[in-house]
Amino acid sequence: MKRSVQLLLALTAALTLAACSTTKPEEEQVDTSAQDAAAQAEAEALARQRAAEEAERQRIAALLENNVVYFDFDDDSIRSEYVELLEAHAKYIQSSGKSVVLEGHADERGTPEYNLALGERRAKSVAQLMRTYGVSDSSIEVISFGEEAPANPAHNEEAWQENRRVEIKYQ
Structure with missing residues (x-):
């Protein structure tokens, strides 16, 4: 009898240890x-x-x-390559609360009066696209320099291309 109790206790202890084992x-x-x-x-x-x-x-x-948009000769339409750039600037203007000055420029060909008007039309084209992306009129100022502030003073096609532009300047 004693032996069976001891056996029973040993078996219970073994089962208890097995139940507490850390292996899952x-x-x-x-x-x-x-x-x-x-x-x-x-x-x-x-x-x-x-x-x-x-x-x-x-x-x-x-x-x-990049804060410059270039234009073709005697043209104020925005090239497709600049649409994404202008969208990014428009979103930045909206998120930062800053205002922007759009400076329109033309090359030296044409009369000063014509180039002044062309520079303004170019800047207004950029402003219009920015407005379509949600920039308010109060955040945009348009200025034209015409041919008076060339980026490149040379008198060749390469220089003229650099001068047909709108510069985006933050205030």
């Missing part, structure tokens, strides 16, 4: 692996999202560094 059943180990994989996938997705956001910030910053 196989099902729980699989769940942990699945949780680890899900956490890793979530971390990777978050890292990709942050990288994409940073790339977008850098793209916008690069656009905002």
